[in-house]
Structure formats: C-alpha cells, structure tokens
Amino acid sequence: xxxxxxxxxxxxxxxxxxxxxxxxxxxxxxxxxxxxxxxxxxxxxxxxxxxxxxxxxxxxxxxxxxxxxxxxxxxxxxxxxxxxxxxxxxxxxxxxxxxxxxxxxxxxxxxx
Amino acid sequence: xxxxxxxxxxxxxxxxxxxxxxxxxxxxxxxxxxxxxxxxxxxxxxxxxxxxxxxxxxxxxxxxxxxxxxxxxxxxxxxxxxxxxxxxxxxxxxxxxxxxxxxxxxxxxxxxxxxxxxxxxxxxxxxxxxxxxxxxxxxxxxxxxxxxxxxxxxxxxxxxxxxxxxxxxxxx
Amino acid sequence: xxxxxxxxxxxxxxxxxxxxxxxxxxxxxxxxxxxxxxxxxxxxxxxxxxxxxxxxxxxxxxxxxxxxxxxxxxxxxxxxxxxxxxxxxxxxxxxxxxxxxxxxxxxxxxxxxxxxxxxxxxxxxxxxxxxxxxxxxxxxxxxxxxxxxxxxxxxxxxxxxxxxxxxxxxxxxxxxxxxxxxxxxxxxxxxxxxxxxxxxxxxxxxxxxxxxxxxxxxxxxxxxxxxxxxxxxxxxxxxxxxxxxxxxxxxxxxxxxxxxxxxxxxxxxxxxxxxxxxxxxxxxxxxxxxxxxxxxxxxxxxxxxxxxxxxxxxxxxxxxxxxxxxxxxxxxxxxxxxxxxxxxxxxxxxxxxxxxxxxxxxx
Numbered sequence: 312x313x314x315x316x317x318x319x320x321x322x323x324x325x326x327x328x329x330x331x332x333x334x335x336x337x338x339x340x341x342x343x344x345x346x347x348x349x350x351x352x353x354x355x356x357x358x359x360x361x362x363x364x365x366x367x368x369x370x371x372x373x374x375x376x377x378x379x380x381x382x383x384x385x386x387x388x389x390x391x392x393x394x395x396x397x398x399x400x401x402x403x404x405x406x407x408x409x410x411x412x413x414x415x416x417x418x419x420x421x422x423x
Numbered sequence: 424x425x426x427x428x429x430x431x432x433x434x435x436x437x438x439x440x441x442x443x444x445x446x447x448x449x450x451x452x453x454x455x456x457x458x459x460x461x462x463x464x465x466x467x468x469x470x471x472x473x474x475x476x477x478x479x480x481x482x483x484x485x486x487x488x489x490x491x492x493x494x495x496x497x498x499x500x501x502x503x504x505x506x507x508x509x510x511x512x513x514x515x516x517x518x519x520x521x522x523x524x525x526x527x528x529x530x531x532x533x534x535x536x537x538x539x540x541x542x543x544x545x546x547x548x549x550x551x552x553x554x555x556x557x558x559x560x561x562x563x564x565x566x567x568x569x570x571x572x573x574x575x576x577x578x579x580x581x582x583x584x585x586x587x588x589x590x591x592x593x594x595x
Numbered sequence: 596x597x598x599x600x601x602x603x604x605x606x607x608x609x610x611x612x613x614x615x616x617x618x619x620x621x622x623x624x625x626x627x628x629x630x631x632x633x634x635x636x637x638x639x640x641x642x643x644x645x646x647x648x649x650x651x652x653x654x655x656x657x658x659x660x661x662x663x664x665x666x667x668x669x670x671x672x673x674x675x676x677x678x679x680x681x682x683x684x685x686x687x688x689x690x691x692x693x694x695x696x697x698x699x700x701x702x703x704x705x706x707x708x709x710x711x712x713x714x715x716x717x718x719x720x721x722x723x724x725x726x727x728x729x730x731x732x733x734x735x736x737x738x739x740x741x742x743x744x745x746x747x748x749x750x751x752x753x754x755x756x757x758x759x760x761x762x763x764x765x766x767x768x769x770x771x772x773x774x775x776x777x778x779x780x781x782x783x784x785x786x787x788x789x790x791x792x793x794x795x796x797x798x799x800x801x802x803x804x805x806x807x808x809x810x811x812x813x814x815x816x817x818x819x820x821x822x823x824x825x826x827x828x829x830x831x832x833x834x835x836x837x838x839x840x841x842x843x844x845x846x847x848x849x850x851x852x853x854x855x856x857x858x859x860x861x862x863x864x865x866x867x868x869x870x871x872x873x874x875x876x877x878x879x880x881x882x883x884x885x886x887x888x889x890x891x892x893x894x895x896x897x898x899x900x901x902x903x904x905x906x907x908x909x910x911x912x913x914x915x916x917x918x919x920x921x922x923x924x925x926x927x928x929x930x931x932x933x934x935x936x937x938x939x940x941x942x943x944x945x946x947x948x949x950x951x952x953x954x955x956x957x958x
Binding site: 312313314315317318319320323344345348351352356357358366368369370371373374376379394396 | 629630631641655712713722723724725726727728730731732734735736737739740741742743744745765766767810811
C-alpha cells in the first residue's frame with residue numbers, strides 16, 4: 312500500500328509513471344523508486360524461492376546487504392531489488408534458485 | 424495481553440506513574456493548576472535534552488547543566504502560552520486549564536497524525552494508556568509552520584479528567 | 596584535477612560531518628558512498644532530535660540531512676556515489692567498484708564512517724516474507740513511502756523499536772504490540788509513552804516464538820518469558836499480523852576496518868566488536884580514522900560530533916590546522932560529546948569509550 316499523505320513528510324512526490332513486467336503481468340510503478348518498493352506497493356511479498364527447500368523469500372534488510380530480495384531483472388539473476396531503481400518496461404521475474412551446477416534461473420538465457 | 428513487571432513506572436510500562444509525575448520538578452501543584460491555563464511537563468527520565476528551556480519566553484522552565492537534569496518548572500512565571508509543547512522532542516509537555524468552565528477543563532497536547540481533526544470535531548479523549556475515558560470536543564488546532572509539523576490540539580474534557588486525558592482517538 | 600587527500604568511506608551523519616570539517620580547514624576531501632545519494636540513515640529519521648541547541652535538538656533528522664549535504668557542497672566536498680569500497684590494502688589503498696568497473700586509489704588519510712547493520716533474530720518462520728528489520732521498515736515507510744503490510748508486531752523496545760512503531764502509526768499502519776524480552780523498556784520513556792497513548796501495548800518479558808503463514812507472514816505467536824529467557828508454559832498468544840519488525844540492536848559495519856588490520860575491542864555497551872580508537876578518532880593504524888556507529892553504536896548527534904573530531908584530526912595531520920587551533924576546536928567537540936554521554940542512557944557508553952583509550956595505551 313502506498314503512503315500518499317503523511318503528517319510529517321507531506322504528500323508523496325513521485326517520478327513519472329512507468330510499467331514493469333513482473334512474471335508476465337503489468338505492474339504500475341514510478342520512475343526512480345526501487346524495484347522492491349514497487350513490488351511491495353503492488354501487494355507482492357514473495358520475490359524468490361530458495362535452492363534446497365523452495366522456500367519463499369522477500370525483503371529483509373532493505374539496504375542491499377542480505378540478498379533476500381534478489382530477482383531476475385532483464386534476464387540478469389541475483390539483482391538486489393531493494394537498491395535497484397525501477398525503469399520503464401523492465402522485465403522482472405521471481406527467481407527460483409537451483410542447486411550448484413544447474414542453471415540459477417528457470418528461463419532460457421542467451422549467453423552474451 | 425497482560426503487562427508484566429512489579430514496578431508500575433515508565434521503565435516497565437512506558438507510562439510514568441503518579442508518583443513519578445508528582446516527584447518531577449516539572450509537574451505543577453494544585454495551587455498552580457487552579458490559577459488558570461498552565462503547562463504540565465511529564466518528563467521523568469535523565470535524557471540529555473533542553474529545547475524546552477530555550478523555548479520558554481518567560482523563563483518558567485530551567486534545566487541548566489548538565490542537560491540531563493529534569494526541567495524545573497516555575498509555575499508562577501507560566502502564562503500557559505504553550506510554546507514549549509511542540510518543541511519537546513519527547514512530546515512530554517501538555518497544557519491544562521481547569522478554570523475553563525464549571526464542569527469542563529481544557530487539555531492541549533502535541534499531535535502528529537493524519538487525519539488532522541478540526542475545530543468542533545467530537546473525538547474520544549484517551550489517557551496515557553491509550554484507553555478512551557471520555558468524549559471530547561476539539562476546541563482548537565494549531566499547526567503553524569514554526570511548529571515543524573507538530574500540531575497542538577486543545578480539547579474540552581470533564582474537569583475531573585484534566586490530568587488523565589493526554590491524547591485523542593478519532594471516530595472512524 | 597585536485598588529488599584527494601582524505602577519502603571518507605560512508606556519507607552518513609559521521610562521514611559528512613567529518614568531510615565538512617576537513618574541507619573547511621582546506622583539505623581536499625572525497626566522500627565515497629554505495630548509495631545513489633549520501634545522508635545515511637538521516638533521511639529516515641523523521642522525528643525531532645534530543646540534546647541541546649548545539650546538537651540541533653528539536654530538529655528532525657531529515658532536515659539535518661539536508662543541511663549537511665548543503666554544507667558539504669558549499670565546503671567543496673567531492674562525492675563518489677553508487678561506489679562500493681570493497682577492500683583496504685597495505686599502504687592505505689582503497690579498492691573501489693562502481694557499476695561494472697573497479698579501481699584502486701591510494702589515500703594519505705582514510706576516515707571510515709560505514710555505520711551499522713541491524714541484528715537479526717532467528718525463530719521458526721523468520722525467513723517468511725514479512726519478517727524484516729525495523730530499520731528496513733523505516734526505509735520502506737519514510738523513504739519509499741510504502742507500507743510493508745497492514746499490521747505489524749514489533750520485536751524490541753529499544754529506541755529503534757519504539758520510534759519505528761510510532762512512525763508506522765504515522766504512516767497509517769497498525770501495530771499489534773511491542774514485545775520486549777527484558778523485564779523493562781530499554782528505550783526512552785517518552786518514546787514509549789507516545790506509542791502507549793496511541794494504544795499500542797508494550798509487553799515486557801515477552802518474546803516472539805514463531806511466525807506462521809503459507810507464503811508470507813499471517814500470524815505471530817508470542818509468549819511470556821522467565822528470567823532465563825524461557826517461554827512460560829500456557830502464556831502463548833496468537834497475533835494476527837502480516838509483518839514482524841526486528842528491532843534487536845545494531846552492530847558496527849566493521850568489515851573494512853577488519854580488512855585493513857585495525858585492532859578491535861569487544862564492548863557490549865557499544866554494539867559488540869568495535870575498532871579501537873583514541874580521542875582523535877584515530878584507529879590503531881596511523882592515518883585511518885573511525886567515526887559514528889562504526890566506532891560504537893550511539894546516536895546521530897554523537898556520530899556528527901565524532902565525525903567532526905575525525906575531520907579536525909585529519910586536517911591537523913595534513914598540516915591544514917595548527918596544533919593549537921585543532922586542540923581548541925577538538926576540546927569544544929569533546930565537551931559536546933561528553934554532554935551527550937551522561938545520565939542513565941549515556942553512562943555505559945561513556946565508560947565503554949574510555950575503555951578504548953586504555954586499550955590503546957596498553958598496546
């Protein structure tokens with residue numbers, strides 16, 4: 312839920328409206344905010360699943376240190392969404408981590 | 424949900440006890456309360472802090488050095504202007520006027536929530552534990568720029584609750 | 596291009612105060628910060644600070660942040676943002692990574708002001724989305740303007756737990772309760788009183804037992820604990836919350852000081868392992884200074900004063916300030932620091948800070 316008005320901070324000043332592609336769905340966001348904030352605002356809390364036990368993970372430290380919030384962004388896995396600014400048309404996918412030796416995401420990736 | 428703790432003071436409950444308040448040099452005595460609007464300082468811990476001393480134009484609040492000393496309130500110098508209320512970072516200063524009417528008193532307190540009530544609103548008066556103890560009418564809402572986003576709200580309450588009501592809950 | 600003489604690692608309250616002081620004395624200063632904007636934790640602190648006039652009491656943290664950035668610009672402090680210092684090598688060489696390139700820079704003086712990280716508390720279900728640090732919650736609500744959930748349980752009644760509870764309410768959120776394992780409230784009574792007036796219970800001698808939920812937090816189970824921290828049978832209670840905020844203390848972010856080879860002392864009153872430093876804020880390594888929460892968990896006001904001390908000492912070491920001028924100004928700062936380290940909330944820290952001088956002398 313977005314906080315539009317606040318007794319100390321006043322009305323929220325946002326960048327321009329953009330659209331993110333999150334697991335195939337269009338999600339409205341604002342330019343300049345980090346991906347994690349945009350996803351939480353849209354009601355999403357599960358950002359990835361762990362390798363061994365497929366357990367859900369989301370935001371924990373919100374400061375780029377714990378890596379609980381990493382997702383696949385524009386094909387790149389392990390992107391810390393809490394410190395990465397959202398951009399228009401970004402493709403964001405729930406990261407499903409795999410054990411060592413297998414692919415770290417379930418999407419076919421063109422090698423550079 | 425039960426509060427656990429043998430001593431019922433600010434350190435175990437977050438609410439200063441009657442004893443702690445009355446022992447504080449910032450608390451006005453009965454005589455001072457009966458003279459008219461007067462400030463009530465509910466500061467009972469030795470936190471290094473003194474903006475209230477600097478805010479009072481009449482020199483009614485004195486802390487000195489070291490700044491952990493509790494504010495000493497010179498009630499006879501206080502005219503109830505309330506400049507100190509929005510300044511206290513701990514929101515521990517209030518104003519009470521038990522001479523307001525025959526059966527009603529006013530209580531002024533700092534408030535930093537939305538929605539901001541308006542003059543004339545009927546609200547619930549809550550005590551230090553957040554419990555509703557009476558109906559209250561909003562008499563005044565002061566929120567000038569110099570208060571830096573801390574509003575000072577004045578409500579009327581039954582006179583007997585003037586030393587109990589310390590905030591409000593708005594009706595949904 | 597002027598060559599930097601002082602690199603300040605970390606552009607928060609301590610780092611910016613250090614940079615401003617040194618730059619005003621004439622030194623060439625660059626602040627390195629991994630974020631896209633400096634300010635550290637200041638912009639999240641939307642409450643009014645304590646202290647006295649010289650400590651900017653009554654001013655909200657975010658305003659102090661804005662003022663520091665302005666003063667830094669005016670003093671000619673350079674910044675390198677979105678830049679991580681990943682190592683300090685012999686000879687005071689910094690390893691930096693920015694975007695996709697790395698570089699190494701040598702520096703006559705390094706001031707480390709890397710701040711602190713939140714402690715974690717592990718319990719069954721703690722990995723569920725919805726369990727997060729209280730500081731993380733504060734970032735989400737005050738910087739990102741997003742509520743992490745509808746209703747939260749706050750774990751910890753120190754100042755962070757009390758303040759973030761209050762700020763959750765200001766943001767339109769709901770807090771079911773604060774649980775505190777100790778039998779008393781560690782934070783300021785006035786912060787506790789604010790949230791009690793707003794209807795939030797503070798349950799001392801209580802602990803969170805587990806978080807439950809399918810894909811994210813749906814419930815928290817709390818219980819009373821005895822003096823050995825063990826749950827008391829029959830006191831379990833279920834709270835319908837979707838967020839659990841952990842406010843269980845901070846620890847200095849000291850990796851760079853470790854890597855550089857600084858000597859450390861273990862001082863629980865200051866957050867655990869803290870780099871040893873003297874009254875000039877110089878670590879056990881010549882030319883490497885520490886300031887702020889890195890040098891011991893305290894507050895923003897002490898962080899700024901320690902930053903000033905480090906900046907003055909660094910400027911003096913480079914010859915920009917005479918010993919007499921530096922001493923006079925340092926004494927002023929030390930007096931302001933001492934004024935913040937008294938009373939029942941400050942005594943422990945004052946004693947711990949004195950320990951460093953003892954440790955330095957013994958080595």
